[in-house]
Amino acid sequence: MSTTTVPTSTEDNVWSGGNKPLNSSYGKMMMWFFIVSDALTFSGFLVAYGFSRFKNIDSWPIADEVFTHFPFLHGVDAPMYYVALMTFILIFSSVTMVIAVDAGHHMKKTKVAVYMLLTILGGAVFVGSQAWEWKNFINGEYGAVETKGGQILQFLDAETGKRVALEDFAATIPGDRVQHESKNGLWFYEEAELPSFTVQEVVTGFVNHENLVVKTEQIDESGHKIVLSREESLQKINQTQYVVEGANLIRNEYGNRLFADFFFFITGFHGFHVLSGVIINCIIFFNVLIGTYERRGNYEMVEKVGLYWHFVDLVWVFVFTFFYLV
Amino acid sequence: MAHVAHKLSIFRGLVTFKSNQQKIWGVLIFLSIVTIIEVVLGIIKPESLMSSFLHMKIINWIFIILTIVKAYYIAWDFMHLRDEKSGLTGSIVLPLVILIPYLAFILLVEGNYIYDVMFEGFVSWNF
Numbered sequence: 001m002s003t004t005t006v007p008t009s010t011e012d013n014v015w016s017g018g019n020k021p022l023n024s025s026y027g028k029m030m031m032w033f034f035i036v037s038d039a040l041t042f043s044g045f046l047v048a049y050g051f052s053r054f055k056n057i058d059s060w061p062i063a064d065e066v067f068t069h070f071p072f073l074h075g076v077d078a079p080m081y082y083v084a085l086m087t088f089i090l091i092f093s094s095v096t097m098v099i100a101v102d103a104g105h106h107m108k109k110t111k112v113a114v115y116m117l118l119t120i121l122g123g124a125v126f127v128g129s130q131a132w133e134w135k136n137f138i139n140g141e142y143g144a145v146e147t148k149g150g151q152i153l154q155f156l157d158a159e160t161g162k163r164v165a166l167e168d169f170a171a172t173i174p175g176d177r178v179q180h181e182s183k184n185g186l187w188f189y190e191e192a193e194l195p196s197f198t199v200q201e202v203v204t205g206f207v208n209h210e211n212l213v214v215k216t217e218q219i220d221e222s223g224h225k226i227v228l229s230r231e232e233s234l235q236k237i238n239q240t241q242y243v244v245e246g247a248n249l250i251r252n253e254y255g256n257r258l259f260a261d262f263f264f265f266i267t268g269f270h271g272f273h274v275l276s277g278v279i280i281n282c283i284i285f286f287n288v289l290i291g292t293y294e295r296r297g298n299y300e301m302v303e304k305v306g307l308y309w310h311f312v313d314l315v316w317v318f319v320f321t322f323f324y325l326v
Numbered sequence: 327m328a329h330v331a332h333k334l335s336i337f338r339g340l341v342t343f344k345s346n347q348q349k350i351w352g353v354l355i356f357l358s359i360v361t362i363i364e365v366v367l368g369i370i371k372p373e374s375l376m377s378s379f380l381h382m383k384i385i386n387w388i389f390i391i392l393t394i395v396k397a398y399y400i401a402w403d404f405m406h407l408r409d410e411k412s413g414l415t416g417s418i419v420l421p422l423v424i425l426i427p428y429l430a431f432i433l434l435v436e437g438n439y440i441y442d443v444m445f446e447g448f449v450s451w452n453f
Contacts, residue, residue, distance in 0.1 A: 022414040032418055043426045047433050054437030055444075064368075084365040091357055098350045098404050149452050218452070223376065223383075310404040314397055321393040325368045326386045 031304045035311045038273075042315050045269065046322055049262045059151075059217040061255035062225065063324050069136045083324045086129045087316065090274075093122025094313040101306045104299025109288065112302060116285040119309065123278040130271045137263065140246030142166065143195075144253035145202055147239040152255050154215040155206070156227055166243070169212060170197040171204040192250075195243040206237050217255045263323065270319055273312045280305050333408050336399070353403045360392050381438070 022029070053060050064079040071082070100115035143166035144154045155164045175198065182190040197205075206212055214233035218226045228236060244253045252260035284305050293299045334349050335342040336356075343349040367375070367385060375385040402408045407415050444451055 022411050022417075024410065024414055029414075032414070036418055036421060039422055040425060043422075043429065047426075047430050050430060051433040051437040054434050055440045057438070057441055058445075080365055080368050084361065087361055088358065091354065091361070094400070094404055095350055095354045099347060102346050102350070149450075151452055307405055310400055313404070314400045317393055317396050317400065321364075321389050325364060325389045 025300060027300065027304050028307070031307050035307060038311065039315075042266075042269070042318070045262075045266050046318060049266060049322060052256075052258045052262065056256050056258070058219050059256060060219070061217075061259045062219075062223075065225075066137075066254045067133070067324060068141075069133075071132065080324060082129070082133065083320060086126060086133075087320050089122055089126050089129065090313050090316050093119045093126070094310050096122065097306045097309045101299070101303045104293070104302045107294070107299070109291070109294055112293075112299060113285065113288050116281060116288060116302070120278055120281045120285060123274055123281065123309075127271060127274050127278065130267065130274070134264075134267075137260070138246050138248070140253045142253065143197075143243065143245045145199070145237070145240045146242040146244050146251055147236070148241050149239070150257070151217050152244065152251075152253060153236060153240070154225075154253070156213050156215050158211050158213045158230065161227075163215075164212060166197055166202060166205075166245070169205040169209045170201045171208060173198065173201050173204065192248075195245050197243050199240050199243055202243055203237055203240055207234065266319060267323070270312070270315055273315065277305075277309050277312050281309065332406070336403065349403060353399050357396055357399060360396050364389060364392055 020026075024032075067083065068077050068079050069082060070076065070078040096115045096118040100112050100119060103111035103115060142154065142163045144152050146152055155166070155169070156162065157164050177194070177198065179194045180191045210230070212233070213230055214228045214236050216226050216228060216236075220226050242251065244251050246253060247260040247263075249261055249264065251257055254260065284301055287293060287301065288299075293301055332346040332349070334344070334346065336349065336353065341352065343352055367388065371385065375388065376383055378384075379387060401419075407418070
């Protein structure tokens with residue numbers, strides 16, 4: 001290693017490392033590199049979702065029938081409103097982030113701190129909303145059954161056309177079936193949580209209630225799920241193999257198995273990005289408070305996390321479209 | 327960093343803002359309007375937009391186009407690509423604009439093909 005000092009004249013020379021390529025600093029450039037590669041990752045996921053959807057184009061669940069919850073409105077059919085609200089929260093926290101970056105350019109420390117805090121709050125509210133959405137998705141509302149062919153059958157009241165929950169019609173048949181736990185068996189494995197009703201209870205209940213019909217996964221030309229007649233329903237219900245309540249990675253009460261898998265994977269991956277964004281924002285926020293960037297003379301760090309934060313917002317715009325709208 | 331020049335016009339110079347902060351609020355209003363249009367269309371689902379165009383419903387094309395419009399304004403104004411050198415903008419946007427539609431095209435065509443095979447085959451998948 002030579003100890004000679006680098007002459008300052010090379011600062012102006014493009015090929016001597018003195019100036020910034022494309023007028024952007026090393027850190028900002030690397031953030032853009034990361035964003036481009038992450039964008040490709042997300043598009044890979046979304047395109048895989050599209051692939052599975054096109055493969056099952058005539059039986060894919062309809063988002064409006066799946067995401068119908070809104071906080072404090074029980075039993076009200078409110079599709080879209082909740083995710084629209086989440087979208088606004090995220091866009092708004094993006095705006096507070098831009099304002100923080102802008103204030104950083106003008107070296108206004110207090111303003112940067114205030115708007116960073118608002119951004120963090122927005123992000124936290126978004127992650128919380130997503131947790132609530134997951135809770136509803138995992139618990140399910142009505143319950144359904146799965147046939148031998150892996151098709152989900154849901155239950156409707158033939159007169160009103162409304163969904164009917166399993167607990168409203170399932171018969172009560174006393175039985176000794178208890179959940180197997182690892183401590184009771186010869187081998188240390190346990191089984192998955194048992195559904196609230198057995199297949200027999202659901203089938204008997206269905207036969208006893210004359211007003212019930214089956215809604216299949218299949219979609220007709222007008223884009224609605226096909227509802228069977230009572231006779232067809234009785235035939236179909238005999239093929240029941242599982243009672244499905246809510247959703248997990250194996251089966252879900254909304255329809256195609258892949259639907260829940262993609263939902264968990266893509267919104268989960270996005271939620272993880274939001275969570276890490278909130279944590280990074282917190283770190284930067286405290287650095288702003290203790291004056292790190294004031295001493296450094298620039299607030300470029302705020303700008304870099306800002307880029308990441310907007311990217312998370314950008315991804316959500318696409319997730320929103322492909323999961324909830326299209 | 328204090329001397330960053332912002333380009334304050336959006337919509338190809340149709341609207342010009344006085345300060346960068348004003349531009350941010352303007353873009354927020356625009357993005358909100360687009361989102362509201364999407365949500366309203368998603369809730370009422372007008373019958374006239376349900377017909378198919380190039381293998382997809384017209385309403386879905388509208389959703390995708392509006393999404394790309396939103397993505398453009400987020401990237402250009404929030405991520406201030408508008409203020410960057412064109413070389414940087416190009417090297418960020420071009421790989422995405424080329425690779426993503428390509429990947430989407432081949433996989434969606436393949437998905438559609440597999441659907442056809444399963445639909446027309448002699449095996450019943452719904453039993």
